[in-house]
Amino acid sequence: MCGQAVKEKQETQDKQDIQERARTLTFEILRYNPQVKGETPKMKTYQVKEAPGMTIFIALNEIREYQDPSLQFDFVCRAGICGSCGMVINGAPGLACRTLTANYPDGVIKLLPLPGFELIGDLSVNTGKVFRAMSERVESWIHDKHADNVDLDKLEETMDPDTADEIYELERCVECGVCLAACATKRMRDDFLGAAGFMRLARYAVDPRDKRSDEEFYDIIGDDDGVFGCMTLLGCEDYCPKDLPHQTRIAYLRRKMAFAKRS
Amino acid sequence: MENLVTETGIKKSRVPAWLDLAQSGTGLVLGIFMWVHMILVASVLLGVGSFNFVAKVMELAFLSPSGRGYPIAVVFAVMGVYTLFIVHAALGMRKFPINYRQHKMIRNQMKMMNHSDTNLWYYQAVTGFVMFFAGSVHLFIMLTHPHIDPYISADRVFSSTMWPLYLVLLGCVELHAAIGLYRLCMKWGWFIGKDARKSREKLQKFKKRATVFFLTLGVLSLLVFMIIGFRHRDKVGEHYSTQRTTIEQTIITG
Ligand code: FES
Numbered sequence: 001m002c003g004q005a006v007k008e009k010q011e012t013q014d015k016q017d018i019q020e021r022a023r024t025l026t027f028e029i030l031r032y033n034p035q036v037k038g039e040t041p042k043m044k045t046y047q048v049k050e051a052p053g054m055t056i057f058i059a060l061n062e063i064r065e066y067q068d069p070s071l072q073f074d075f076v077c078r079a080g081i082c083g084s085c086g087m088v089i090n091g092a093p094g095l096a097c098r099t100l101t102a103n104y105p106d107g108v109i110k111l112l113p114l115p116g117f118e119l120i121g122d123l124s125v126n127t128g129k130v131f132r133a134m135s136e137r138v139e140s141w142i143h144d145k146h147a148d149n150v151d152l153d154k155l156e157e158t159m160d161p162d163t164a165d166e167i168y169e170l171e172r173c174v175e176c177g178v179c180l181a182a183c184a185t186k187r188m189r190d191d192f193l194g195a196a197g198f199m200r201l202a203r204y205a206v207d208p209r210d211k212r213s214d215e216e217f218y219d220i221i222g223d224d225d226g227v228f229g230c231m232t233l234l235g236c237e238d239y240c241p242k243d244l245p246h247q248t249r250i251a252y253l254r255r256k257m258a259f260a261k262r263s
Numbered sequence: 264m265e266n267l268v269t270e271t272g273i274k275k276s277r278v279p280a281w282l283d284l285a286q287s288g289t290g291l292v293l294g295i296f297m298w299v300h301m302i303l304v305a306s307v308l309l310g311v312g313s314f315n316f317v318a319k320v321m322e323l324a325f326l327s328p329s330g331r332g333y334p335i336a337v338v339f340a341v342m343g344v345y346t347l348f349i350v351h352a353a354l355g356m357r358k359f360p361i362n363y364r365q366h367k368m369i370r371n372q373m374k375m376m377n378h379s380d381t382n383l384w385y386y387q388a389v390t391g392f393v394m395f396f397a398g399s400v401h402l403f404i405m406l407t408h409p410h411i412d413p414y415i416s417a418d419r420v421f422s423s424t425m426w427p428l429y430l431v432l433l434g435c436v437e438l439h440a441a442i443g444l445y446r447l448c449m450k451w452g453w454f455i456g457k458d459a460r461k462s463r464e465k466l467q468k469f470k471k472r473a474t475v476f477f478l479t480l481g482v483l484s485l486l487v488f489m490i491i492g493f494r495h496r497d498k499v500g501e502h503y504s505t506q507r508t509t510i511e512q513t514i515i516t517g
Contacts, residue, residue: 088375091375091376091377092376093376112375115371115372115375182376182378184368184369184372184373184381184384187368187369187371187372188360188365188368188369189365215274218275218280219275222275222277222279222280223275223276223279224279224357226279228279228280228282228283230450231358231384232380232446232449232450233378233380233381233384234380234381234449235372235376235378235380235381238378238380239376239378245459247449247452247455247459247463248452248455248459251449251450251451251452251455252452254283254450254451254452255451255452257280258280258283258284259280260280
């Protein structure tokens, strides 16, 4: 009984210590609502007490909860799965829910919306529109002319485990838009497909169920808005929060397209 | 797409693929050529005689009975390089920001991320642009004065005050070549082995070392040429080979 009390006391003491030692973080956040006529973008500063294991996402929620309910930002899963919380964190595009405040030793964190997307308000951007257009452009589905004649009674053909792994690796994309925001080529040229599109197409290119020929892939990405427009700045590779193999996959597509046979 | 609208049944053009291959191909050849060129020029560090030997080999002196060589070989080589240079520049230029908006975008992006490979691209664009002028001057001189001689080169550097041009050219070439060759590996997936990310780090290190190595080699060579040129300032225009022949003749006849 006595031991229990001591333990509890110790725990409250520890908590107090942590509270006292906790840093005060300064958030500089871009505030702008394009819906409101005459409003101009400005930076607003908020102070938040840091908690152990705090992510940017937690801090933002705290700000919205206790300081400014009008602050707009997106999140769903808070686990790096839904890809909603992409933003520019001290200059680096990334996911708010996967970024610890502890990574910033001086405690100053500047947040901007992802560039190159339609701004909904503050830190919230419309990535959905861009990704929908991307999916349509690369025809993000299995193409097989004979799919209708499939004998449903037959066992499905097996897939080589390495191929399955490779497909899975590329399917991990959460469509957060970080690769596009980190790409200076995409920023300069709006029509450039960008890394997310290349990853998607590479996924179908390795899938044996997709019967598209190199020529058909060439029709989609065989120009300067496609893979030949990539200047290999590798922002996608370096900022992708899911560590997708952008560099090697884009190189693969480039080789495939550069030497694509004419039928 | 635009083809499909006006002429049905037309296949998508292969030209973008060729252009991309040509840009990388010319870049690869030029990059390796520049490294080899630097090493050959640096032979002057071993002495005027060594440089002259290299120059004679380049002029194919070993094939000519008189031992004088054929400067025309240099003319052809220079013309080849010149062609690659112009083609590469023209193809590279396609990627430049074409208006203020695009330029502002890449500058913003660089400021925002301070990301090394993005910054390197910009340096490449700038050095490429400078080289288009500085390199042209050098290539034109080589085309019109194809006889390579250590004293003539030294006089050019010192007495004709060409050293600032060569200094600028050196910096641009070495940065551009090393960055370009590194980017080629990334672009086409060369030397990536099993672990692409580790290989990239290795290539980055190699790129840095190569840049430092070739820049040092270049600066030292330029310095040596300055010294040779300074000592030779009273006899501007006199060839090393003729001087040596006269000495040899004096020895023989004397
Ligand atoms: S909230 Fe889902 S990825 Fe960050």
